[in-house]
Amino acid sequence: xxxxxxxxxxxxxxxxxxxxxxxxxxxxxxxxxxxxxxxxxxxxxxxxxxxxxxxxxxxxxxxxxxxxxxxxxxxxxxxxxxxxxxxxxxxxxxxxxxxxxxxxxxxxxxxxxxxxxxxxxxxxxxxxxxxxxxxxxxxxxxxxxxxxxxxxxxxxxxxxxxxxxxxxxxxxxxxxxxxxxxxxxxxxxxxxxxxxxxxxxxxxxxxxxxxxxxxxxxxxxxxxxxxxxxxxxxxxxxxxxxxxxxxxxxxxxxxxxxxxxxxxxxxxxxxxxxxxxxxxxxxxxxxxxxxxxxxxxxxxxxxxxxxxxxxxxxxxxxxxxxxxxxxxxxxxxxxxxxxxxxxxxxxxxxxxxxxxxxxxxxxxxxxxxxxxxxxxxxxxxxxxxxxxxxxxxxxxxxxxxxxxxxxxxxxxxxxxxxxxxxxxxxxxxxxxxxxxxxxxxxxxxxxxxxxxxxxxxxxxxxxxxxxxxxxxxxxxxxxx
Amino acid sequence: xxxxxxxxxxxxxxxxxxxxxxxxxxxxxxxxxxxxxxxxxxxxxxxxxxxxxxxxxxxxxxxxxxxxxxxxxxxxxxxxxxxxxxxxxxxxxxxxxxxxxxxxxxxxxxxxxxxxxxxxxxxxxxxxxxxxxxxxxxxxxxxxxxxxxxxxxxxxxxxxxxxxxxxxxxxxxxxxxxxxxxxxxxxxxxxxxxxxxxxxxxxxxxxxxxxxxxxx
Numbered sequence: 176x177x178x179x180x181x182x183x184x185x186x187x188x189x190x191x192x193x194x195x196x197x198x199x200x201x202x203x204x205x206x207x208x209x210x211x212x213x214x215x216x217x218x219x220x221x222x223x224x225x226x227x228x229x230x231x232x233x234x235x236x237x238x239x240x241x242x243x244x245x246x247x248x249x250x251x252x253x254x255x256x257x258x259x260x261x262x263x264x265x266x267x268x269x270x271x272x273x274x275x276x277x278x279x280x281x282x283x284x285x286x287x288x289x290x291x292x293x294x295x296x297x298x299x300x301x302x303x304x305x306x307x308x309x310x311x312x313x314x315x316x317x318x319x320x321x322x323x324x325x326x327x328x329x330x331x332x333x334x335x336x337x338x339x340x341x342x343x344x345x346x347x348x349x350x351x352x353x354x355x356x357x358x359x360x361x362x363x364x365x366x367x368x369x370x371x372x373x374x375x376x377x378x379x380x381x382x383x384x385x386x387x388x389x390x391x392x393x394x395x396x397x398x399x400x401x402x403x404x405x406x407x408x409x410x411x412x413x414x415x416x417x418x419x420x421x422x423x424x425x426x427x428x429x430x431x432x433x434x435x436x437x438x439x440x441x442x443x444x445x446x447x448x449x450x451x452x453x454x455x456x457x458x459x460x461x462x463x464x465x466x467x468x469x470x471x472x473x474x475x476x477x478x479x480x481x482x483x484x485x486x487x488x489x490x491x492x493x494x495x496x497x498x499x500x501x502x503x504x505x506x507x508x509x510x511x512x513x514x515x516x517x518x519x520x521x522x523x524x525x526x527x528x529x530x531x532x533x534x535x536x537x538x539x540x541x542x543x544x545x546x547x548x549x550x551x552x553x554x555x556x557x558x559x560x561x562x563x564x565x566x567x568x569x570x571x572x573x574x575x576x577x578x579x580x581x582x583x584x585x586x587x588x589x590x591x592x593x594x595x596x597x598x599x600x601x602x603x604x605x606x607x608x609x610x611x612x613x614x615x616x617x618x619x620x621x622x623x624x625x626x627x628x629x630x631x632x633x634x635x636x637x638x639x640x641x642x643x644x645x646x647x648x649x650x651x652x653x654x655x
Numbered sequence: 656x657x658x659x660x661x662x663x664x665x666x667x668x669x670x671x672x673x674x675x676x677x678x679x680x681x682x683x684x685x686x687x688x689x690x691x692x693x694x695x696x697x698x699x700x701x702x703x704x705x706x707x708x709x710x711x712x713x714x715x716x717x718x719x720x721x722x723x724x725x726x727x728x729x730x731x732x733x734x735x736x737x738x739x740x741x742x743x744x745x746x747x748x749x750x751x752x753x754x755x756x757x758x759x760x761x762x763x764x765x766x767x768x769x770x771x772x773x774x775x776x777x778x779x780x781x782x783x784x785x786x787x788x789x790x791x792x793x794x795x796x797x798x799x800x801x802x803x804x805x806x807x808x809x810x811x812x813x814x815x816x817x818x819x820x821x822x823x824x825x826x827x828x829x830x831x832x833x834x835x836x837x838x839x840x841x842x843x844x845x846x847x848x849x850x851x852x853x854x855x856x857x858x859x860x861x862x863x864x865x866x867x868x869x870x871x
Binding site: 464467468471472473475476478479480481482483485486510 | 668669673716764
């Protein structure tokens with residue numbers, strides 16, 4: 176499944192496409208379908224989910240019925256005592272209404288428990304891990320407890336799921352019926368000769384076989400082949416129904432038993448915030464390190480050289496060793512220029528000055544400095560927010576550096592376009608491809624940084640190339 | 656006097672400059688190394704008069720130089736340790752000075768630019784004296800828990816105290832403040848009296864006493 180959970184950044188990797196299969200492949204798949212692991216897991220899912228889903232009916236009808244029964248018993252007692260038929264109704268109200276109310280309180284929490292079971296089944300059998308909603312926050316005191324319980328959105332959603340699911344549960348049960356009855360039908364020709372070997376002239380009643388179109392009555396051995404054929408058809412059909420029903424159920428579970436859009440958004444934002452905090456701390460650490468090991472060392476050495484030169488110049492105008500002084504000053508001069516160059520590149524790494532004139536200018540400067548020839552086309556009708564421009568710039572810078580390092584490309588294309596509040600940056604090269612965010616090429620980090628502002632990174636890089644990486648960023652960091 | 660020196664510094668550029676500076680002044684650089692373990696080996700092998708140690712070195716680039724320096728202090732008390740750093744950390748200073756201030760120094764790398772003063776500090780540490788960066792001293796004084804006692808000092812006396820803590824002699828203090836040696840002696844006596852420190856002739860005991868007082 177190509178879905179990305181909250182834990183994984185928005186990377187969508189499209190592998191190099193496989194050649195398509197003709198009709199023969201389809202037929203082979205249809206025959207194999209019932210015995211694939213996936214089909215068996217889906218069938219098992221249906222076998223558990225079907226009865227489980229229908230069992231809700233028991234709760235829905237049995238409890239009020241129980242209430243009614245209790246009321247009738249109480250009313251009957253009252254009826255014999257007072258002979259008043261209205262007593263039954265009153266007693267029924269006395270018992271049923273409180274029961275219904277207490278039931279209301281139990282519904283969300285009970286449904287939550289059911290929901291957990293359904294999510295567990297989906298995770299285990301369908302491979303669809305769906306995070307649960309956050310727990311209810313009960314305040315102190317019974318009144319607040321009651322209010323929190325009755326306002327438990329996810330709990331009520333779970334209850335709604337249990338009801339909406341009923342038709343799906345029927346379909347799931349039907350898929351199981353197709354598989355089970357189909358399997359049974361397949362056996363008819365095999366046992367028929369052993370049990371129906373009666374002498375001629377004896378008439379036995381026909382034997383029934385269950386099919387989707389009603390019961391098939393067979394009285395003769397050739398007839399069992401019809402049953403066999405029906406069974407085979409049912410077996411072949413059952414995985415598709417099971418798949419349809421379990422897929423529908425999976426949608427329902429994802430939509431109604433998940434954490435809810437708001438909670439999911441909060442979880443995503445919390446993760447994005449953690450990434451942003453980590454990222455900025457890492458940037459500051461790297462900056463300090465670069466300064467410490469680079470410019471600071473150069474300047475300290477420069478000061479030391481100047482100190483030595485000054486000492487060698489002496490105090491009274493006599494210079495005993497002018498060559499040494501010249502050499503030291505040379506070294507100091509070189510050191511000063513190196514330190515300047517280092518500080519300049521560091522400053523550019525923090526914020527490229529060219530960005531002040533817009534992304535297109537900055538990218539042109541960046542492209543001009545690339546070792547691989549770059550074809551840049553940038554058309555951004557609406558200027559994005561500064562922060563977005565900066566993120567986009569560093570994205571492209573990193574992708575260029577990646578291409579130069581790993582791709583052995585001869586040509587790189589950068590396309591920058593804007594559409595519907597989205598800035599699209601596309602970097603493609605004609606290199607060897609095979610870029611994979613899982614292999615620590617910096618792509619995963621890039622995807623994380625893009626995800627912080629709700630952007631996404633698409634990577635198309637089949638082995639052998641070419642590579643096309645697309646970053647989509649919102650034009651504004653916040654929509655409000 | 657020729658000193659035997661071991662240098663531990665991972666920045667090759669700065670290390671080469673240091674070697675040149677020391678050799679220009681007639682000292683002998685026995686070994687130049689780039690990490691803490693190599694420093695311990697080199698000192699065990701050469702028994703130098705003094706080791707110049709950078710705080711931040713591979714592999715972790717945090718404080719392995721300082722940790723190596725602390726081991727040198729306990730394992731090779733005959734070798735002075737002059738720690739160089741681009742930052743001053745009061746905690747590092749207090750750890751270095753714990754127990755004794757003899758043969759220990761802690762200077763900003765910037766101080767190397769004043770070649771003569773740096774050479775003097777190195778010689779002091781090699782001879783069992785102390786060399787503390789003015790920055791260290793001012794931080795220690797600032798973080799002192801005995802600020803009340805320090806408050807009774809005059810501005811001039813504070814200056815003298817700071818220079819004293821750096822490890823300077825009365826003559827050195829007099830030169831630094833451009834006052835007479837007699838005036839310095841008067842200030843020192845006054846400081847000792849105000850802080851109720853025992854009067855002593857040895858520079859080290861003065862440093863130690865001052866550092867004890869400021870809470871290092």
